[in-house]
Amino acid sequence: MRTSHLRRALRRRRLRGDCGSGSVEFAVLATVVLALILTALQVGLYFHARKVAQSAARQGVEAGRRFGSGSGDAVTQAQAFLARYGGSVRTPSVSAAGSTDQEIRITVRGSVATLVPGLSLDVVQHADAPVERWTTP
Template identity: 65%
Template sequence: MELATLALVVLMLAFATIQVGLYYHARKVAQSAARQGVETGRQFGASEGDGLAQAQNYLARYGNSVRGAQVSSAGSSAQQIRITVTGDVATLVPGFELHVSQHADGPIERWTNP
């Protein structure tokens, strides 16, 4: 009986450790996708749509851990671009949902008079 209880506790700790790892990995992928989009969208002559497309391409290649990912540019202005990536984390326990949301922003390159 003690062995069964101890095995259950060890198994739960192992699943919790794996789930924490999946969460942080999904968070990092979402942050990297947002950063890639900002770096593309802030270049001189690029549009906000170019940044969104780059973030979506990044997620298509590496975003298996972020399910149902949504990319938006809410909060962008004429001088600043902001890309937000949101989605759900893959989970080991059915019915247990974790949500991740990451953003990146940066100034848009433009010509100015000295």
């Protein structure tokens, strides 16, 4: 009888030693899972902003390469696209630097909205194409 009482006491002591370890394990695991979720969201925001900037540059190039248009029309069209759809690109700037009489080049720069304070991600996308023009044989 004495042995079973001793065994029960030892078992209770062993179980009491693990008391609260589940909470600590959950806290550590929750932190890791939350970091992974925030990282996945931030990567999604970055690639979305990149795609919007690329689309704005392409819209600008398509407007600027038409016959009779110029680089000013291209910049205006890219800025209009960013005004409509560019919420994920913060402080965007559009430039036609590098354009020539034969080729139009539009560059869109901006920063990406971030979830982490102090993190700064920039996006730079460009598109170029030949300008439509009349030629004689």
